[in-house]
Amino acid sequence: MWNFTVSALFAKKNNYSLKKGESTMCVDHRISCTCGAKSASFNFKNDVLPHDVLLSLSCPACSENIQFDSATMLRDNGWIIEYDMEIVHFMRQKLPAADLSPEFIFDEGYCTWRGVYPTDDHDAAKERDALIALAKTDRKRYFEEFKKWGIQRMERLAREGWRKANEREPVRT
Ligand SMILES: [Zn+2]
Numbered sequence: 001m002w003n004f005t006v007s008a009l010f011a012k013k014n015n016y017s018l019k020k021g022e023s024t025m026c027v028d029h030r031i032s033c034t035c036g037a038k039s040a041s042f043n044f045k046n047d048v049l050p051h052d053v054l055l056s057l058s059c060p061a062c063s064e065n066i067q068f069d070s071a072t073m074l075r076d077n078g079w080i081i082e083y084d085m086e087i088v089h090f091m092r093q094k095l096p097a098a099d100l101s102p103e104f105i106f107d108e109g110y111c112t113w114r115g116v117y118p119t120d121d122h123d124a125a126k127e128r129d130a131l132i133a134l135a136k137t138d139r140k141r142y143f144e145e146f147k148k149w150g151i152q153r154m155e156r157l158a159r160e161g162w163r164k165a166n167e168r169e170p171v172r173t
Contacts, residue, residue, distance in 0.1 A: 029114060033079075035062035040079070040118030045109035048094050053111050055082040059118075074102040076163045079118060083111065106163070116157050116164045127153070 029042040031054060038059040044051065058066050060078030074081045081102070088100050098104055106112045114121050131149065135142040157165035 031057050033057045033059040033062055035059065037061060038118070041114035041121050042111060043109060043114040044111055049091055049105070049110050050087065053084050053087045053105070055084045057081055070102070072102060074106045076106075076113075077117070077161050081106065081111070113164065116154070117160075117162045124153075 029044070029051075030039050031042055032039045034056055035058075038061075040057060042051075042054065044053075055072070058080040063075075063078060063080040066073075066080050066082075068075060068080065069082075072083055072085050074083070083102050083105055085100070085102070088095075088105060092100060095110070096108075098108075104110075115124065127149070128146075131142060131146055134145060154165055
């Protein structure tokens with residue numbers, strides 16, 4: 001289900017043109033958590049839902065003070081995203097006919113991490129920098145290493161317990 005990631009990484013590589021500091025395109029979607037200690041990058045598929053749909057974001061520290069409500073919230077590895085489900089239902093004609101749960105909004109990409117986890121785009125760009133020198137000297141090995149990096153990275157993220165890195169049945173809570 002999340003096989004898109006490796007190809008998405010390749011696509012990203014092209015977008016970044018192997019240069020540093022070209023991740024500014026994500027700035028608009030970076031949102032701070034309630035306590036302000038951390039932030040996350042969000043993706044809104046096809047801009048179907050307005051950004052207001054994201055009511056609050058809690059990092060593992062500030063989510064401890066949250067009364068979790070599965071009707072409006074999604075939990076991922078200690079982070080909690082709270083959606084304005086009234087907006088979701090208001091926009092239902094633009095969404096596929098489905099159970100409009102927080103899981104659906106997250107898993108189908110209508111308001112979800114940009115990448116696999118909250119700071120994925122930022123971290124991935126830094127990790128890729130380490131491979132860039134190789135691209136200049138040994139192109140073939142670079143592509144092999146890049147592919148290996150993508151796969152090993154996903155395996156690590158799955159072990160860490162990120163929702164998008166794990167194959168699973170859609171959760172109905
Ligand atoms: Zn926080």
